[in-house]
Amino acid sequence: MRLYFEVARRSFQRHLTYRVATLAGLFTNAVFGIFFSSVYRAFYQDGERGVVADFTLPEILTFVWIGQSLLMLVYLWNWWEVADSIRTGDVVSDLMKPMDFQLYWLSRDLGRASCHWLTRFVPTFAMGALLFDLAWPGTISTWLAFFISVNLAILVSFGWRFLLNLSAFWLLDVRGINTIAVLVLNFFSGLLVPIAFFPGWLRTVAEWLPFRAIVMVPVEVFLGQRTPQSALLIQAFWVVALRLLGQVVLNAAVRKLVVQGG
Amino acid sequence: MITARGLSKSYWVARHRRGALGAMRSLVDRSGREVRAVRDISFDVAAGEIVGYVGPNGAGKSTTIKMLTGILVPTAGEATVAGYVPWNQRKSLASKIGVVFGQRTQLWWDLPLIESLELLRFVYRVPVDRFQANLTEMRSLLDLDPFLETPVRQLSLGQRMRGDLAAAVLHEPPLLYLDEPTIGLDVVAKARVREFLARINRERGVTILLTTHDLADVEHLCRRMIIIDRGRLLYDGSVEALRQRHGSHRTLVVDLEAGATIDGFVRDGVELVRADGPRRWLRFDREAVSAASLISSVVARAPVVDVAIEEPAIEDIIRGIYEGGLRAEPAVSE
Ligand SMILES: Nc1ncnc2c1ncn2[C@@H]1O[C@H](COP(=O)(O)OP(=O)(O)OP(=O)(O)O)[C@@H](O)[C@H]1O
Ligand SMILES: [Mg+2]
Numbered sequence: 001m002r003l004y005f006e007v008a009r010r011s012f013q014r015h016l017t018y019r020v021a022t023l024a025g026l027f028t029n030a031v032f033g034i035f036f037s038s039v040y041r042a043f044y045q046d047g048e049r050g051v052v053a054d055f056t057l058p059e060i061l062t063f064v065w066i067g068q069s070l071l072m073l074v075y076l077w078n079w080w081e082v083a084d085s086i087r088t089g090d091v092v093s094d095l096m097k098p099m100d101f102q103l104y105w106l107s108r109d110l111g112r113a114s115c116h117w118l119t120r121f122v123p124t125f126a127m128g129a130l131l132f133d134l135a136w137p138g139t140i141s142t143w144l145a146f147f148i149s150v151n152l153a154i155l156v157s158f159g160w161r162f163l164l165n166l167s168a169f170w171l172l173d174v175r176g177i178n179t180i181a182v183l184v185l186n187f188f189s190g191l192l193v194p195i196a197f198f199p200g201w202l203r204t205v206a207e208w209l210p211f212r213a214i215v216m217v218p219v220e221v222f223l224g225q226r227t228p229q230s231a232l233l234i235q236a237f238w239v240v241a242l243r244l245l246g247q248v249v250l251n252a253a254v255r256k257l258v259v260q261g262g
Numbered sequence: 263m264i265t266a267r268g269l270s271k272s273y274w275v276a277r278h279r280r281g282a283l284g285a286m287r288s289l290v291d292r293s294g295r296e297v298r299a300v301r302d303i304s305f306d307v308a309a310g311e312i313v314g315y316v317g318p319n320g321a322g323k324s325t326t327i328k329m330l331t332g333i334l335v336p337t338a339g340e341a342t343v344a345g346y347v348p349w350n351q352r353k354s355l356a357s358k359i360g361v362v363f364g365q366r367t368q369l370w371w372d373l374p375l376i377e378s379l380e381l382l383r384f385v386y387r388v389p390v391d392r393f394q395a396n397l398t399e400m401r402s403l404l405d406l407d408p409f410l411e412t413p414v415r416q417l418s419l420g421q422r423m424r425g426d427l428a429a430a431v432l433h434e435p436p437l438l439y440l441d442e443p444t445i446g447l448d449v450v451a452k453a454r455v456r457e458f459l460a461r462i463n464r465e466r467g468v469t470i471l472l473t474t475h476d477l478a479d480v481e482h483l484c485r486r487m488i489i490i491d492r493g494r495l496l497y498d499g500s501v502e503a504l505r506q507r508h509g510s511h512r513t514l515v516v517d518l519e520a521g522a523t524i525d526g527f528v529r530d531g532v533e534l535v536r537a538d539g540p541r542r543w544l545r546f547d548r549e550a551v552s553a554a555s556l557i558s559s560v561v562a563r564a565p566v567v568d569v570a571i572e573e574p575a576i577e578d579i580i581r582g583i584y585e586g587g588l589r590a591e592p593a594v595s596e
Pocket of ligand 2: 323324325441
């Protein structure tokens, strides 16, 4: 266990040093947050809509800002560190070490996420709270449930990203997969539009996929639209399922391992 | 320590396709060709030996080592290493072996060397006191102190290699695999690596299997060498025997003037092994004949435009064995 803690700690420290990337990221989050907030505000106010699919205007603005704050925390797109190590062959020395390969990468990701809690989530959310009128939870326990739910979202997201990365054992080039993954995630995580806004059949599809557990479920917990118990059930299910699936796929990959280069 | 029986590995090289669509098509269409990287190789390595595992590029050296670490599953054959079947018990074997791939690093690129070594302590669960003792020893043997705090990505190749060597032995493995540990190093760094390896072999009894393209590594370190080419085992025996059979010969290459000939030239310890146009290859025993006297006797016989002397390189020896068995051809590449 000590190894994984030490790995996470170093990853945390490393990510703390990426100051320019952090500032650039915060700026982008702010731009998109303000843009989406303005669009939704116009949509609600000009149409004189009070409630759309269960969302009031402050609630939809909260949805927008949580989404922006979560983006980097759950690392929704473009995480290919494992795939890169497979492509370069560096994966060999990691697989040769007597450690749990998936746990090792999870530790790195949790170290990164702990950093992004501080450097990305908190500042982005604070920006949204200062600039717009958001909907706040009434109780401490909702805050707590939200905190837990976001951490579970990180685990679900990791499980998914890890699986995706393992495809590099079979495919020399993951760019194609990446394009599809970004599309699917933007949509089915509920980042762009709340899943409650989807037409009926599409909503059913979204509910059977793991992606809503990454963005939509924490938002629903924050807004009190979903009980903590139901959120926990959905997210814990996907954490376990993806971890097991990751293990199965990893074992298959190692069995037929073809490491690139000499 | 190592027993390999009939080890074979074939790679399936799929046809390469570009782009997203290509990637999808590669999933269904598995056409390609087979590369037989290692074919039916058997050998044993006893505890305490240092064995040189050599062969030309693409011979299958790295592939063999990867199988013996358990990272590659062979297509056929069996092996036990330190009592384990590598590809079935990779994790258990991991703490019994140290591995250095000269072309890669097992250190973390963005961490200072010392941090990488400390992480490895947790990976291998080395007790603190053993770790400290080993670290102290490595620091002096490999002279790590000047760059202990430097991030690995900023280390020179030689420094990184020393760091990797330290990383490979910190958990005190009884067996060490080294795949080109001297690649790209200058003479001083090479000497230091060799000295280090000789020392841990002598003092700790570490068994070493080593691949290299530098015959000097083998000459300095190994009593025994295994030669492979195109996946096949060509030679397994003492370095001394090999050198006596092939290494004591040099080749004089002479370019004669147009129309000149030295046919019928006879001298003890000299053999005309090849003729091509005006060029002649004369293999001579360096103990029996001096190069100077050979040149002058050739020049006395026919007008010569140019001369060159070729030492038997490792590749020549390998090729010699491959092509001519024990009758070493001084295969000269043009
Ligand atoms: N991942 C791979 N996929 C397909 N073919 C491979 C792969 N790795 C190695 N090969 C092929 O297997 C053969 C043996 O390669 P290997 O790397 O074992 O050689 P080597 O003896 O280590 O060579 P070098 O001295 O150049 O390092 C080569 O023909 C190589 O092209
Ligand atoms: Mg090699």
